[in-house]
Every structure is written in structure tokens, then in C-alpha cells.
Amino acid sequence: MLSLQPQLVLLPGLAADDRMWRGVLPLLPAALRPTVATAHQDASLHSLQDIAAQLLARHAGPLVLAGASMGGMVAMEAARQAPGRLAGLALLGTTARPETAEMRALRESAIALFEQGRVREVIEPNVALAFHPANAARPELVQAYLDFVLDAGAAQLIRQNRAVIHRPDARLHLPRVACRTLVVCGEADQLTPPECSRELAALVHGAELHVLPDCGHMLTMEQPEAVGQLLLRWLDALQAG
Template identity: 35%
Template sequence: MEPIVLIPGLLCTETLYAPQISAFSDRPILVADHRQHNSIEAIARSVLDKAPDAFALAGLSMGGYVAMEIMRIAPQRVTRLALMDTNARADTQEQTERRQVLIRMTRERGFNKVPHLLYPGFVHANRAADENLKSVVLEMAEETGPDAFIRQTEAIIGRLDSRPSLGDITCPTLVLVGDGDTLTPPDLAREMHEHISGSELMVIPDCGHLSTLEAPNAVTEALKAWIGSTSQFSPR
């Protein structure tokens, strides 16, 4: 049965995919470790070193950046691709400056406040006061830790613009985004969808950036359709 490789986002662990891991318990699943390197390419190569010879690949946010790098390095090993709440563009100067502020804050004043500052952007506006979801997000951040956060952030800052290589993707591809995702909005998902011939675009209602946790049932159903497809999705 086709294995699945899942790549989490910034400050996220395998908990990000807990509902989906449960749903796909009938097949091998590898949750990638994206905490050890400070470049997207190095992370991608480390994932490939540990992954099966052929696998379905899904990444959310930063995980999507790594997934797109894997598609440049070893597209022949990927049987299908899911890009969730992510963005094919390189970092803007404004985004880089904000990330560098968080790196400096972590180094000079500690990491404790950083996850709290990031949380509102991670979720739909109607979940800003969801203490249960917030506790899950903060627990993942604590498990990730300050050193890995800095490495991840440096990797995100240095990522390539993936738009020129999206047209080379030929495997069945799902592009998924929450309609209330403010970090990687639906327009950026549509851009990826338009660049990947035959891809499927799915916009999840009442959902923010962490779609796998915010709308687990809808995302899992979308992934079941994706993993069950035998050819390119029909364009919409």
C-alpha cells in the first residue's frame, strides 16, 4: 500500500496531522523531521534520505515549501502531492523583517512569548479564543523549542520562488487552503493551482491556516479522495 510522507509546518509536530494519521492507519506513514537544518533544501534531502522509494507527499505551510523542493530534487519518487495552506512564492522583504524580529526576540528575550504572538495568524479569526486549540498549538511549539524555531525560520527566509517549477509537476496534486487563512490566503492557493496542470483546488470554509486541526473531517475527506485517485484530477 502506498506510503504517505507528511511534512509539518513551522513550530508544528506530528500532532498537526493526528486526525489524518488515525484515518490512514491502514498504510505506512512517515512524519518528517524538519527541525534539524536551516535550509529548505537540506530539510528536503534529509526527508528523502528517510523516505520510502516511492510515496505520496503532503505538506502544510513550511511543509509545503519542503514538498515543493522535493518535487524539484526527486519528482520521480513522488506518486501524488498535496500542498496545504502554503505558498509558492519566496519571502517578501516585509515578511523577512518580521521573521528576523522573532529570531532576535528568541535569542535576546527568550522563546516563551513567540508562540503566543504567532497563534492568531495560525487559525481562523473565529478560533482566536479557542483555548483547546491554542493549547495544542502551544504544546507543539514547546516540543519544537527555540533552537529549532530559529533554524526553521532561517530556512523559510531563504526559500526559493517555486512558481517557475510548478509547471513541471505531473503527479495527481491537491491544493487545499482554509478560506480564512491570512498567512497563505486562498489567492496564493489559486495561483499554485493555476500553475499545476490538472490539480484540484479545495477551499475549506470557516478554516484558517492550520486546516488539518481546525477542519479535520473536511481535510481528511479531501485527502482520502486524493490518495484514492489514479490519475490527475480533472481541472476545475
């Protein structure tokens, strides 16, 4: 039984940082001391397993983890490594499945371009995959996305893509997750389609599933208020026991 007040840690996606959570963070309860994880930016870490271990080492005590995209993969790995430390798990726009051969080939091609310094050439077309079409037409949203991905730089993009390529199959351990779990995705998510979230929710006993309309993969940016409200209701239920 976890007796201490847990800390809420938000885990960004691939090449993302606190800017991915900017619209959600102010909506979250201060009592949970919400913070955005940075372990994934550590240049010495080359696998999701190592990133999750570093995350657990940096944040002591019981945790509520909310991970988006790659951040969700790290959160699931942290749940495998330290199930007794998790008071809650929120998985947003992510998947428990291992990498497919098709996606591995696409990532390897992107890595080859990153190694040549052709980052913008890869990232700009990715906007159409990352956002719902209506949101991909919002210049301020697209620019915010491009800013943090381009700021991450080629080395981080290469390292994190390789970590995602070699991620473990989280479906093997998710049925053992015992903490309250929230699963959210955008109905138009092209990178981790809703079927991935439905599978996640089915694997974790008692998991709560929400599919957001008119939303793509970047749900914390596309619909921060809706995501924030879902997290708040879930956190209230979690704290109520």
C-alpha cells in the same frame, strides 16, 4: 512509471510535529503506511533544500507527500529534486512564492527575540494569525498549538525561520510537476492567503483546489475531518490511476 506501492509522508509546518496531524492521521489508509516526517527537526539542516534532500534519503521508494505550511514548501522542493519518485503531492495552507521583504523583516525581528529566549512573547500573539477567529477562541486547540511550538524551542524556531526566509521560488519548477496534485487552504488564512493556493493550483497541470470555509492557516487542526476526507478522495483517485 512507479510500480511499487508508495508511502504517504505527512510534512508538518514550522516548529510543528506529529501533533499537527493528530486529527487527520487516523483517517488515512493504512495501506499507504502513513508516517509523519521528522527531517525538519534535524539540527544540522539549515535550508529547505537540505531538509528536502534528507526527507528523500530517509524515505525510500515512491512517495506521496502531503505538506502543510512550511511542510508544503519542503514537499515542493522534494518534487523539484526527485520528480520521478513522487506519486502524489498535497499542498495544504502553503505558498510557492519566495519570501517578501515585509515578511523577512517580521521573521528577523522574531528571530532576535528568540535569541533572547523570549519565545512565548512571540508565539502567543501569533495564535490570532494562525487560526480562524472562531477557532482561536477554542482553548484546547490553542493550547495544543502552543504546546508543540514551545516544545520546539528557540533554536529550532530560529533555524526553520531562516530556512523559510531563504526558500527558493517554487513557481519556477511547479509547471513541471507531473503527479496528481491536491491544493487546500482555509478561506481565512492570514499567513498564506487563498490567492497563494489559487496560484499553486494554476501552476500545476490538473491540480485540484479546495478552499475550506471558516478555517484559517492551521487547517489540519481546525478542520481535521474535512482535510482527512479531501485527502481520502484524492488518494482513492490517485490509486485508481
